[in-house]
Amino acid sequence: MPGKKILMLTGDFTEEYEIFVYQQAMEAVGHTVHVVCPDKKAGDILRTSLHDFEGDQxxxxxLGHNVTINKTFSEAENQLDQYHAVYCAGGRGPEYIRTDKRVQAMVRHFHEQKKPIFTICHGVQILIAVDGVVRGKKVGALGACEPEVTLAGGTYIDLSPTEAYVDGTMVSAKGWTALAAFIRECLKVLGTEIHHT
Known part of the structure:
Protein backbone atom coordinates (compact mmCIF):
# COMPACT_ATOMS: atom_id res chain seq x y z
CA MET A 1 0.00 0.00 0.00
CA PRO A 2 1.42 3.42 -0.92
CA GLY A 3 2.13 5.89 1.85
CA LYS A 4 -0.43 8.47 2.91
CA LYS A 5 -0.09 12.25 2.90
CA ILE A 6 -0.61 14.04 6.20
CA LEU A 7 -1.00 17.79 6.58
CA MET A 8 0.55 19.12 9.81
CA LEU A 9 -0.80 22.49 10.95
CA THR A 10 1.73 24.47 12.99
CA GLY A 11 2.60 27.96 14.10
CA ASP A 12 5.63 29.55 15.66
CA PHE A 13 6.41 28.04 19.08
CA THR A 14 4.56 24.82 18.46
CA GLU A 15 5.90 22.03 20.71
CA GLU A 16 9.14 20.73 19.16
CA TYR A 17 8.65 17.04 19.96
CA GLU A 18 5.13 17.08 18.56
CA ILE A 19 6.57 18.21 15.24
CA PHE A 20 9.86 16.32 14.92
CA VAL A 21 8.95 12.99 16.54
CA TYR A 22 5.62 12.75 14.74
CA GLN A 23 7.02 13.73 11.34
CA GLN A 24 10.02 11.40 11.54
CA ALA A 25 7.97 8.43 12.79
CA MET A 26 5.42 8.82 10.00
CA GLU A 27 8.11 9.24 7.36
CA ALA A 28 9.96 6.17 8.69
CA VAL A 29 6.98 4.00 7.73
CA GLY A 30 6.54 5.57 4.30
CA HIS A 31 4.07 8.39 4.87
CA THR A 32 4.60 11.99 3.74
CA VAL A 33 4.13 14.80 6.26
CA HIS A 34 3.84 18.36 5.02
CA VAL A 35 4.57 20.88 7.78
CA VAL A 36 2.75 24.13 7.06
CA CYS A 37 2.23 27.45 8.82
CA PRO A 38 0.06 30.38 7.71
CA ASP A 39 1.95 32.89 5.55
CA LYS A 40 5.10 30.73 5.42
CA LYS A 41 6.49 28.99 2.39
CA ALA A 42 8.69 25.95 1.85
CA GLY A 43 12.18 26.72 3.17
CA ASP A 44 11.02 29.23 5.78
CA ILE A 45 11.94 28.67 9.43
CA LEU A 46 9.44 27.88 12.17
CA ARG A 47 10.53 28.55 15.76
CA THR A 48 9.57 25.87 18.27
CA SER A 49 9.37 25.57 22.02
CA LEU A 50 9.95 22.79 24.54
CA HIS A 51 7.41 22.31 27.31
CA ASP A 52 7.92 20.35 30.51
CA PHE A 53 6.40 19.89 33.94
CA GLU A 54 9.07 20.74 36.50
CA GLY A 55 7.09 21.03 39.72
CA ASP A 56 5.42 24.39 39.09
CA GLN A 57 1.69 25.00 38.85
CA LEU A 63 13.21 27.71 23.12
CA GLY A 64 13.40 24.63 20.90
CA HIS A 65 15.12 23.85 17.61
CA ASN A 66 14.10 25.51 14.36
CA VAL A 67 11.97 23.57 11.88
CA THR A 68 12.21 24.10 8.14
CA ILE A 69 8.75 24.36 6.61
CA ASN A 70 8.55 21.80 3.79
CA LYS A 71 5.36 22.94 2.04
CA THR A 72 4.12 26.40 1.13
CA PHE A 73 0.90 27.12 3.02
CA SER A 74 -0.98 28.45 0.01
CA GLU A 75 -0.04 25.38 -2.05
CA ALA A 76 -1.35 23.02 0.62
CA GLU A 77 -4.47 25.15 0.90
CA ASN A 78 -5.20 24.51 -2.78
CA GLN A 79 -4.36 20.78 -2.66
CA LEU A 80 -6.43 19.57 0.31
CA ASP A 81 -7.94 16.71 -1.70
CA GLN A 82 -4.45 15.16 -1.89
CA TYR A 83 -4.21 14.74 1.89
CA HIS A 84 -5.50 11.71 3.76
CA ALA A 85 -5.40 13.26 7.25
CA VAL A 86 -4.70 16.46 9.18
CA TYR A 87 -2.57 16.68 12.32
CA CYS A 88 -2.80 19.60 14.76
CA ALA A 89 0.35 19.76 16.85
CA GLY A 90 0.24 21.47 20.25
CA GLY A 91 2.22 24.11 22.08
CA ARG A 92 1.77 27.85 21.53
CA GLY A 93 1.12 27.75 17.78
CA PRO A 94 -2.56 26.74 18.04
CA GLU A 95 -3.32 29.78 20.20
CA TYR A 96 -2.91 32.10 17.24
CA ILE A 97 -3.32 30.02 14.07
CA ARG A 98 -6.81 28.92 15.18
CA THR A 99 -8.09 32.43 14.44
CA ASP A 100 -6.86 32.27 10.82
CA LYS A 101 -9.86 31.74 8.52
CA ARG A 102 -7.69 29.75 6.08
CA VAL A 103 -6.68 27.31 8.83
CA GLN A 104 -10.32 26.99 9.85
CA ALA A 105 -11.27 26.23 6.23
CA MET A 106 -8.62 23.51 6.09
CA VAL A 107 -9.92 21.85 9.26
CA ARG A 108 -13.50 22.18 7.99
CA HIS A 109 -12.49 20.32 4.80
CA PHE A 110 -11.14 17.32 6.74
CA HIS A 111 -14.19 17.31 9.03
CA GLU A 112 -16.73 17.52 6.21
CA GLN A 113 -14.90 14.91 4.12
CA LYS A 114 -14.75 12.63 7.19
CA LYS A 115 -10.98 12.30 6.87
CA PRO A 116 -8.87 11.42 9.93
CA ILE A 117 -8.11 14.26 12.32
CA PHE A 118 -5.21 13.91 14.76
CA THR A 119 -4.69 16.31 17.68
CA ILE A 120 -2.34 16.47 20.64
CA CYS A 121 -2.00 18.86 23.58
CA HIS A 122 -3.19 22.40 22.63
CA GLY A 123 -3.80 21.26 19.04
CA VAL A 124 -7.45 20.81 19.98
CA GLN A 125 -7.75 24.61 20.10
CA ILE A 126 -7.51 24.61 16.30
CA LEU A 127 -10.36 22.11 16.06
CA ILE A 128 -12.53 23.99 18.56
CA ALA A 129 -12.34 27.10 16.37
CA VAL A 130 -14.40 25.26 13.73
CA ASP A 131 -18.00 24.67 14.73
CA GLY A 132 -18.97 21.03 14.99
CA VAL A 133 -15.55 19.38 14.77
CA VAL A 134 -15.39 18.24 18.40
CA ARG A 135 -19.14 18.30 19.10
CA GLY A 136 -20.20 14.85 20.28
CA LYS A 137 -16.60 13.59 20.33
CA LYS A 138 -14.54 12.32 23.24
CA VAL A 139 -11.24 14.18 23.11
CA GLY A 140 -8.01 14.11 25.09
CA ALA A 141 -5.88 17.25 25.40
CA LEU A 142 -3.84 19.16 27.94
CA GLY A 143 -6.01 19.69 31.03
CA ALA A 144 -6.09 23.46 30.51
CA CYS A 145 -8.13 22.85 27.34
CA GLU A 146 -10.95 21.02 29.15
CA PRO A 147 -13.29 24.05 29.41
CA GLU A 148 -12.89 24.79 25.69
CA VAL A 149 -13.59 21.18 24.71
CA THR A 150 -16.73 21.20 26.88
CA LEU A 151 -17.96 24.56 25.54
CA ALA A 152 -17.52 23.24 21.98
CA GLY A 153 -19.80 20.30 22.76
CA GLY A 154 -17.12 17.67 23.20
CA THR A 155 -16.40 15.41 26.15
CA TYR A 156 -12.96 15.94 27.64
CA ILE A 157 -11.14 12.69 28.45
CA ASP A 158 -8.54 13.01 31.23
CA LEU A 159 -5.93 10.68 29.77
CA SER A 160 -2.75 9.61 31.52
CA PRO A 161 0.40 11.29 30.19
CA THR A 162 1.17 8.24 28.03
CA GLU A 163 -2.28 7.38 26.64
CA ALA A 164 -4.01 8.21 23.37
CA TYR A 165 -7.73 8.07 22.67
CA VAL A 166 -9.56 7.15 19.47
CA ASP A 167 -13.10 8.30 18.69
CA GLY A 168 -13.94 7.18 15.17
CA THR A 169 -11.21 8.66 12.98
CA MET A 170 -10.15 11.28 15.53
CA VAL A 171 -7.05 10.46 17.57
CA SER A 172 -6.08 12.64 20.53
CA ALA A 173 -3.59 12.75 23.38
CA LYS A 174 -2.64 14.97 26.31
CA GLY A 175 0.89 15.88 25.23
CA TRP A 176 4.28 14.84 23.91
CA THR A 177 4.81 12.15 26.56
CA ALA A 178 2.04 10.21 24.81
CA LEU A 179 3.64 10.32 21.35
CA ALA A 180 4.33 6.56 21.20
CA ALA A 181 0.69 5.64 21.87
CA PHE A 182 -0.57 8.57 19.79
CA ILE A 183 1.49 7.64 16.73
CA ARG A 184 0.53 3.98 17.09
CA GLU A 185 -3.18 4.89 17.03
CA CYS A 186 -2.73 7.33 14.14
CA LEU A 187 -1.07 4.56 12.14
CA LYS A 188 -3.99 2.22 12.85
CA VAL A 189 -6.51 4.82 11.68
CA LEU A 190 -4.44 5.32 8.51
CA GLY A 191 -4.51 1.56 7.90
CA THR A 192 -0.76 1.17 8.39
CA GLU A 193 0.34 -2.23 9.66
CA ILE A 194 3.81 -2.96 11.00
CA HIS A 195 4.88 -6.59 11.02
CA HIS A 196 7.83 -7.89 13.02
CA THR A 197 9.80 -10.88 11.78
Missing part, protein backbone atom coordinates in the same frame (compact mmCIF):
# COMPACT_ATOMS: atom_id res chain seq x y z
CA UNK A 58 1.90 24.92 35.06
CA UNK A 59 4.35 23.81 32.40
CA UNK A 60 7.60 25.57 31.64
CA UNK A 61 8.53 26.75 28.17
CA UNK A 62 11.98 26.93 26.62
Missing amino acids: TYTEK
Whole structure:
Protein backbone atom coordinates (compact mmCIF):
# COMPACT_ATOMS: atom_id res chain seq x y z
CA MET A 1 0.00 0.00 0.00
CA PRO A 2 1.42 3.42 -0.92
CA GLY A 3 2.13 5.89 1.85
CA LYS A 4 -0.43 8.47 2.91
CA LYS A 5 -0.09 12.25 2.90
CA ILE A 6 -0.61 14.04 6.20
CA LEU A 7 -1.00 17.79 6.58
CA MET A 8 0.55 19.12 9.81
CA LEU A 9 -0.80 22.49 10.95
CA THR A 10 1.73 24.47 12.99
CA GLY A 11 2.60 27.96 14.10
CA ASP A 12 5.63 29.55 15.66
CA PHE A 13 6.41 28.04 19.08
CA THR A 14 4.56 24.82 18.46
CA GLU A 15 5.90 22.03 20.71
CA GLU A 16 9.14 20.73 19.16
CA TYR A 17 8.65 17.04 19.96
CA GLU A 18 5.13 17.08 18.56
CA ILE A 19 6.57 18.21 15.24
CA PHE A 20 9.86 16.32 14.92
CA VAL A 21 8.95 12.99 16.54
CA TYR A 22 5.62 12.75 14.74
CA GLN A 23 7.02 13.73 11.34
CA GLN A 24 10.02 11.40 11.54
CA ALA A 25 7.97 8.43 12.79
CA MET A 26 5.42 8.82 10.00
CA GLU A 27 8.11 9.24 7.36
CA ALA A 28 9.96 6.17 8.69
CA VAL A 29 6.98 4.00 7.73
CA GLY A 30 6.54 5.57 4.30
CA HIS A 31 4.07 8.39 4.87
CA THR A 32 4.60 11.99 3.74
CA VAL A 33 4.13 14.80 6.26
CA HIS A 34 3.84 18.36 5.02
CA VAL A 35 4.57 20.88 7.78
CA VAL A 36 2.75 24.13 7.06
CA CYS A 37 2.23 27.45 8.82
CA PRO A 38 0.06 30.38 7.71
CA ASP A 39 1.95 32.89 5.55
CA LYS A 40 5.10 30.73 5.42
CA LYS A 41 6.49 28.99 2.39
CA ALA A 42 8.69 25.95 1.85
CA GLY A 43 12.18 26.72 3.17
CA ASP A 44 11.02 29.23 5.78
CA ILE A 45 11.94 28.67 9.43
CA LEU A 46 9.44 27.88 12.17
CA ARG A 47 10.53 28.55 15.76
CA THR A 48 9.57 25.87 18.27
CA SER A 49 9.37 25.57 22.02
CA LEU A 50 9.95 22.79 24.54
CA HIS A 51 7.41 22.31 27.31
CA ASP A 52 7.92 20.35 30.51
CA PHE A 53 6.40 19.89 33.94
CA GLU A 54 9.07 20.74 36.50
CA GLY A 55 7.09 21.03 39.72
CA ASP A 56 5.42 24.39 39.09
CA GLN A 57 1.69 25.00 38.85
CA THR A 58 1.90 24.92 35.06
CA TYR A 59 4.35 23.81 32.40
CA THR A 60 7.60 25.57 31.64
CA GLU A 61 8.53 26.75 28.17
CA LYS A 62 11.98 26.93 26.62
CA LEU A 63 13.21 27.71 23.12
CA GLY A 64 13.40 24.63 20.90
CA HIS A 65 15.12 23.85 17.61
CA ASN A 66 14.10 25.51 14.36
CA VAL A 67 11.97 23.57 11.88
CA THR A 68 12.21 24.10 8.14
CA ILE A 69 8.75 24.36 6.61
CA ASN A 70 8.55 21.80 3.79
CA LYS A 71 5.36 22.94 2.04
CA THR A 72 4.12 26.40 1.13
CA PHE A 73 0.90 27.12 3.02
CA SER A 74 -0.98 28.45 0.01
CA GLU A 75 -0.04 25.38 -2.05
CA ALA A 76 -1.35 23.02 0.62
CA GLU A 77 -4.47 25.15 0.90
CA ASN A 78 -5.20 24.51 -2.78
CA GLN A 79 -4.36 20.78 -2.66
CA LEU A 80 -6.43 19.57 0.31
CA ASP A 81 -7.94 16.71 -1.70
CA GLN A 82 -4.45 15.16 -1.89
CA TYR A 83 -4.21 14.74 1.89
CA HIS A 84 -5.50 11.71 3.76
CA ALA A 85 -5.40 13.26 7.25
CA VAL A 86 -4.70 16.46 9.18
CA TYR A 87 -2.57 16.68 12.32
CA CYS A 88 -2.80 19.60 14.76
CA ALA A 89 0.35 19.76 16.85
CA GLY A 90 0.24 21.47 20.25
CA GLY A 91 2.22 24.11 22.08
CA ARG A 92 1.77 27.85 21.53
CA GLY A 93 1.12 27.75 17.78
CA PRO A 94 -2.56 26.74 18.04
CA GLU A 95 -3.32 29.78 20.20
CA TYR A 96 -2.91 32.10 17.24
CA ILE A 97 -3.32 30.02 14.07
CA ARG A 98 -6.81 28.92 15.18
CA THR A 99 -8.09 32.43 14.44
CA ASP A 100 -6.86 32.27 10.82
CA LYS A 101 -9.86 31.74 8.52
CA ARG A 102 -7.69 29.75 6.08
CA VAL A 103 -6.68 27.31 8.83
CA GLN A 104 -10.32 26.99 9.85
CA ALA A 105 -11.27 26.23 6.23
CA MET A 106 -8.62 23.51 6.09
CA VAL A 107 -9.92 21.85 9.26
CA ARG A 108 -13.50 22.18 7.99
CA HIS A 109 -12.49 20.32 4.80
CA PHE A 110 -11.14 17.32 6.74
CA HIS A 111 -14.19 17.31 9.03
CA GLU A 112 -16.73 17.52 6.21
CA GLN A 113 -14.90 14.91 4.12
CA LYS A 114 -14.75 12.63 7.19
CA LYS A 115 -10.98 12.30 6.87
CA PRO A 116 -8.87 11.42 9.93
CA ILE A 117 -8.11 14.26 12.32
CA PHE A 118 -5.21 13.91 14.76
CA THR A 119 -4.69 16.31 17.68
CA ILE A 120 -2.34 16.47 20.64
CA CYS A 121 -2.00 18.86 23.58
CA HIS A 122 -3.19 22.40 22.63
CA GLY A 123 -3.80 21.26 19.04
CA VAL A 124 -7.45 20.81 19.98
CA GLN A 125 -7.75 24.61 20.10
CA ILE A 126 -7.51 24.61 16.30
CA LEU A 127 -10.36 22.11 16.06
CA ILE A 128 -12.53 23.99 18.56
CA ALA A 129 -12.34 27.10 16.37
CA VAL A 130 -14.40 25.26 13.73
CA ASP A 131 -18.00 24.67 14.73
CA GLY A 132 -18.97 21.03 14.99
CA VAL A 133 -15.55 19.38 14.77
CA VAL A 134 -15.39 18.24 18.40
CA ARG A 135 -19.14 18.30 19.10
CA GLY A 136 -20.20 14.85 20.28
CA LYS A 137 -16.60 13.59 20.33
CA LYS A 138 -14.54 12.32 23.24
CA VAL A 139 -11.24 14.18 23.11
CA GLY A 140 -8.01 14.11 25.09
CA ALA A 141 -5.88 17.25 25.40
CA LEU A 142 -3.84 19.16 27.94
CA GLY A 143 -6.01 19.69 31.03
CA ALA A 144 -6.09 23.46 30.51
CA CYS A 145 -8.13 22.85 27.34
CA GLU A 146 -10.95 21.02 29.15
CA PRO A 147 -13.29 24.05 29.41
CA GLU A 148 -12.89 24.79 25.69
CA VAL A 149 -13.59 21.18 24.71
CA THR A 150 -16.73 21.20 26.88
CA LEU A 151 -17.96 24.56 25.54
CA ALA A 152 -17.52 23.24 21.98
CA GLY A 153 -19.80 20.30 22.76
CA GLY A 154 -17.12 17.67 23.20
CA THR A 155 -16.40 15.41 26.15
CA TYR A 156 -12.96 15.94 27.64
CA ILE A 157 -11.14 12.69 28.45
CA ASP A 158 -8.54 13.01 31.23
CA LEU A 159 -5.93 10.68 29.77
CA SER A 160 -2.75 9.61 31.52
CA PRO A 161 0.40 11.29 30.19
CA THR A 162 1.17 8.24 28.03
CA GLU A 163 -2.28 7.38 26.64
CA ALA A 164 -4.01 8.21 23.37
CA TYR A 165 -7.73 8.07 22.67
CA VAL A 166 -9.56 7.15 19.47
CA ASP A 167 -13.10 8.30 18.69
CA GLY A 168 -13.94 7.18 15.17
CA THR A 169 -11.21 8.66 12.98
CA MET A 170 -10.15 11.28 15.53
CA VAL A 171 -7.05 10.46 17.57
CA SER A 172 -6.08 12.64 20.53
CA ALA A 173 -3.59 12.75 23.38
CA LYS A 174 -2.64 14.97 26.31
CA GLY A 175 0.89 15.88 25.23
CA TRP A 176 4.28 14.84 23.91
CA THR A 177 4.81 12.15 26.56
CA ALA A 178 2.04 10.21 24.81
CA LEU A 179 3.64 10.32 21.35
CA ALA A 180 4.33 6.56 21.20
CA ALA A 181 0.69 5.64 21.87
CA PHE A 182 -0.57 8.57 19.79
CA ILE A 183 1.49 7.64 16.73
CA ARG A 184 0.53 3.98 17.09
CA GLU A 185 -3.18 4.89 17.03
CA CYS A 186 -2.73 7.33 14.14
CA LEU A 187 -1.07 4.56 12.14
CA LYS A 188 -3.99 2.22 12.85
CA VAL A 189 -6.51 4.82 11.68
CA LEU A 190 -4.44 5.32 8.51
CA GLY A 191 -4.51 1.56 7.90
CA THR A 192 -0.76 1.17 8.39
CA GLU A 193 0.34 -2.23 9.66
CA ILE A 194 3.81 -2.96 11.00
CA HIS A 195 4.88 -6.59 11.02
CA HIS A 196 7.83 -7.89 13.02
CA THR A 197 9.80 -10.88 11.78
